[in-house]
Amino acid sequence: MIAAAPGVDATLALRARLADLYCAYDDVLNDGDLERWPSMFIEAGVYRVTPRENHERGLPIAVIYCESRAMLEDRVVALRETALYAPRIVRRITSGVCLRAIAEDGLHLTANFALLETMPNQPSGLFLCGRTQDRVVEDQGVLRFAERLCIYDSTIIPASLVYPI
Amino acid sequence: MPSAHTERRLESQPAPVRNGREWPGEGSSRVPNWVYTDPDIFARETERIFGANDWLYVCLEAEIPNTGDFQRSQLGTREVVAVRAPDGNINVLLNSCAHRGMQFCTANHGSAKEFTCPYHQWTYDLTGKLLGLPFRRGYRGQGGMPDDFRPEAHGLQSLAVTCRHGVVFASFGAPNQSLETYLGPGMLGWFDRVFDGRELVVLGYMRQRIPSNWKLMFENIKDPYHASLLHVFLVTFGLFRLDQQSSVEMDETGRHAVLVSRRGAQQTNEATSQMRSFKQDFALHDPRLLDPVREFPGDATVVMQTLWPNLIVQQQSNTLAMRQIVPLDAHNFDLAWTFFGYADDTPEMRQRRLRQANLMGPAGLVSLDDSEAMLLTQNGLDGNDERSGIVEMGGRGVDNTPHMVTETAIRGFYQHYRSVMEL
Numbered sequence: 001m002i003a004a005a006p007g008v009d010a011t012l013a014l015r016a017r018l019a020d021l022y023c024a025y026d027d028v029l030n031d032g033d034l035e036r037w038p039s040m041f042i043e044a045g046v047y048r049v050t051p052r053e054n055h056e057r058g059l060p061i062a063v064i065y066c067e068s069r070a071m072l073e074d075r076v077v078a079l080r081e082t083a084l085y086a087p088r089i090v091r092r093i094t095s096g097v098c099l100r101a102i103a104e105d106g107l108h109l110t111a112n113f114a115l116l117e118t119m120p121n122q123p124s125g126l127f128l129c130g131r132t133q134d135r136v137v138e139d140q141g142v143l144r145f146a147e148r149l150c151i152y153d154s155t156i157i158p159a160s161l162v163y164p165i
Numbered sequence: 166m167p168s169a170h171t172e173r174r175l176e177s178q179p180a181p182v183r184n185g186r187e188w189p190g191e192g193s194s195r196v197p198n199w200v201y202t203d204p205d206i207f208a209r210e211t212e213r214i215f216g217a218n219d220w221l222y223v224c225l226e227a228e229i230p231n232t233g234d235f236q237r238s239q240l241g242t243r244e245v246v247a248v249r250a251p252d253g254n255i256n257v258l259l260n261s262c263a264h265r266g267m268q269f270c271t272a273n274h275g276s277a278k279e280f281t282c283p284y285h286q287w288t289y290d291l292t293g294k295l296l297g298l299p300f301r302r303g304y305r306g307q308g309g310m311p312d313d314f315r316p317e318a319h320g321l322q323s324l325a326v327t328c329r330h331g332v333v334f335a336s337f338g339a340p341n342q343s344l345e346t347y348l349g350p351g352m353l354g355w356f357d358r359v360f361d362g363r364e365l366v367v368l369g370y371m372r373q374r375i376p377s378n379w380k381l382m383f384e385n386i387k388d389p390y391h392a393s394l395l396h397v398f399l400v401t402f403g404l405f406r407l408d409q410q411s412s413v414e415m416d417e418t419g420r421h422a423v424l425v426s427r428r429g430a431q432q433t434n435e436a437t438s439q440m441r442s443f444k445q446d447f448a449l450h451d452p453r454l455l456d457p458v459r460e461f462p463g464d465a466t467v468v469m470q471t472l473w474p475n476l477i478v479q480q481q482s483n484t485l486a487m488r489q490i491v492p493l494d495a496h497n498f499d500l501a502w503t504f505f506g507y508a509d510d511t512p513e514m515r516q517r518r519l520r521q522a523n524l525m526g527p528a529g530l531v532s533l534d535d536s537e538a539m540l541l542t543q544n545g546l547d548g549n550d551e552r553s554g555i556v557e558m559g560g561r562g563v564d565n566t567p568h569m570v571t572e573t574a575i576r577g578f579y580q581h582y583r584s585v586m587e588l
Contacts, residue, residue: 049528053273054369061369061504063528065519070450075523078530081447082397085537155273156499157373160536161528 002109004099014107018099021136021143022111026092029163034079037164038072041145042137045069049150049165052130063161079162089118090127090163106137106146113150113165117158128152128165188588193579194561195553198546201378206586207495213585214474215241215492218338220347222476222489223247223257225503226331227365233276233291239491239499240335240475245324246270247333248277250291257335258293259322280321293321330360332487348472349416355423355470358461359480364508368518371502371526375536377543379490379498380582385535386471386488387574389413389424390558395538398530401447402455410464411569419563419577420473426569428457428466428482454520457482471574473581481531483514484521496543500536502526 002015002022021040028036041047049064066072097111110133117127130152137146150165186203189195200206215221221240224247228236235248237260244260262269262282269282279296281288287298295316303309324335327344334344345353375382385391389411393400411426449455457466460483470478477488485506491499502525506518524531546552556579559571563580566573582588 051370051372057274057369059367059369060515060519061371061522062519063371063526065523067453067520068451071454071523073450074454075530077447077450078398082401083530084395084534086541155370155372157371157527159373159375159527159540160533162533162537 002097002099005101008099008102010099010102015099017143018097018107018109018136022094022097025145026094030091032163034076034163038069038076039144041069041072041148042139043069045072045145046147047072047145047164048148049152049161051155052151052153053155055149055151063157064164075164083162085160085162087120088162091116091118091124092165106135107143109134109136115165127158128154128161130165132165186588188583189553192561193563193576193583194556196556196575196579197550197553199550200582200588201380201543201546202495202550204495206588207492209586210492211242214582216243216337217585218336218340219474220327220334220336220340220344221474222472222487223326223333223335225365225367225487225505226255226328226333227367227505228274228503229255231276233278235270235272235275235277237270237273238489239501240324240337241492243337244268245335246280247335248280248291255326255328255333256292257324257326257333258289259324261322262287263289263295263319263321264298289321293323295320330357330362331365332356332360348421349418351414352416352421352423352470352472355414355425355468356472356478358463358468359478359485365505366508366510368504368506368515368522371504372499373527373536374493374497374499375539376497377539378495378546379492380578381539381542382477382488382490382498382500382535383471383578384575385539386424386469386477387413387422387578388572389426389569390572391538392424393569395534396531398524409569412565412567413569413571413574414565415563415574415577418581419574420581421471422574422577423468423470424569424574425465426467427464454523455482456517457521458514458517460514471578473578479525481524482521483517484525485518486522486525496547 002018004010004015025040028040047066048062050062054061066075093114095112097109099107099109101108110131112131114129115127116124118124130150133149134145135147136143186199189197223238224236229247229249232249232251235246238245238247245257246260247255247257249255260268260270264282264285264287267282267284269280279288279290288296290296300308301310324337325340326335329344348356409427413422413424415422466482468480475490479486479488487503489501491501493499504522506515526532527536556572556575559566559573563573563577
């Protein structure tokens with residue numbers, strides 16, 4: 001269930017819908033259903049993955065920077081058709097989803113994430129962890145991400161970040 | 166009694182290399198697998214390549230613009246702090262207290278008036294000079310340092326430093342060449358093409374730990390042959406392809422190199438028919454991702470420069486980055502990317518650099534191929550020390566070439582490597 005920050009008045013129904021959104025998001029990626037991933041964003045959705053160091057120092061470079069659903073689709077096609085990488089399973093665990101504010105531009109949420117990576121014939125291990133800062137809006141009757149910023153704690157990514165967070 | 170190991174080091178003899186390690190008779194057109202796996206070879210590299218008289222990349226001046234600004238950096242297996250002193254000069258100091266060796270600086274970046282080691286509060290100025298230490302004279306006549314203790318003899322280790330057009334280099338030894346001579350006239354020209362004296366702006370960092378030997382990273386950027394086959398994304402959009410007008414150039418030692426290419430169209434020809442990776446009908450949903458604009462004099466659109474022993478200068482269309490190679494051991498290195506632009510960039514150019522960075526780094530639509538290829542290459546090298554890699558594309562020599570169908574720059578690298586390593 002989604003927690004609401006103090007002073008945020010959200011109905012249980014809204015919080016249940018948000019809980020479903022976060023659950024579905026992890027589900028799509030954990031199942032490797034990359035083609036469905038862009039549909040969880042609005043058309044002008046912005047998706048960024050950046051180390052905490054860049055975020056705290058206000059440095060704009062992001063490891064992944066998509067400014068539209070179409071750019072997310074391009075990344076998916078690239079991962080499917082053009083990129084070389086060793087096979088792997090990446091499992092996302094999201095916790096502590098908190099509705100921080102209900103504003104004119106949408107619902108502002110934060111959450112913690114952990115990514116566990118399993119390479120072929122290797123034990124599973126922690127790959128990345130961090131926090132997301134998200135903005136969710138209602139789009140044609142469905143809740144979708146208008147913005148998702150994933151800030152990972154480490155400065156170092158082990159080898160390659162293939163699949164999105 | 167000093168150990169045999171200590172004696173060897175004192176006489177400046179090379180670290181021992183195991184018996185039976187002989188370079189194949191074919192010379193630099195073969196690379197024996199053990200150069201990527203042997204810890205003794207790595208120890209010798211640490212000493213002779215990263216710890217000797219070569220100029221190592223440290224950071225950009227734009228990271229430390231003001232007095233007291235500091236930036237941590239890794240040179241080989243050792244850590245340093247680059248700091249700007251009140252006289253405006255940059256000092257590069259070993260991040261290890263002169264007293265007991267503690268790593269005294271734990272922030273990656275910041276500003277300081279002086280450095281104090283948290284362990285016993287030995288304090289140094291921004292040039293590394295020891296300013297003072299608690300209880301030097303003892304307490305109530307008891308203890309303290311000996312009377313002949315000379316603070317001036319116990320500063321932080323300070324490296325030789327040189328800067329060119331905003332880029333900082335340092336050396337653990339006593340370089341007998343200026344940076345300009347070290348690079349040579351050809352490489353200096355390509356270096357100055359990106360670092361033309363304009364003020365630089367740091368756009369941010371990416372860092373990845375790649376489970377492979379550090380030399381595979383250098384080879385990757387000296388190998389235009391792979392780029393046309395592995396990198397479907399580059400090939401398909403004509404960003405870098407061996408049928409385009411291109412060249413491979415080196416300095417006279419072969420240690421530094423540059424791959425130069427010009428952008429071509431997404432069209433089928435005789436060369437693309439040999440590239441299974443070429444996809445004629447692949448179009449972007451959002452073309453803003455690839456919207457390169459020419460910004461340098463001349464017609465080259467991609468210039469990748471490898472500067473011995475720890476730097477790659479990347480100019481891939483409008484993404485500019487320093488890629489610093491930080492070797493950890495024979496089987497692991499960190500690749501530290503510092504993305505930058507120019508202070509006079511338009512907002513559109515700034516945005517273009519951020520977008521095109523999607524091709525680079527640990528999640529890069531192009532670079533991803535490389536980090537994974539290095540990981541899989543190391544997997545295939547490990548355990549097969551008796552085997553060697555073949556480096557014969559474009560012949561067995563180390564000449565500059567007006568084309569990309571060659572591994573000449575890898576041969577040049579190993580020609581120099583073998584002379585430094587005496588292998």
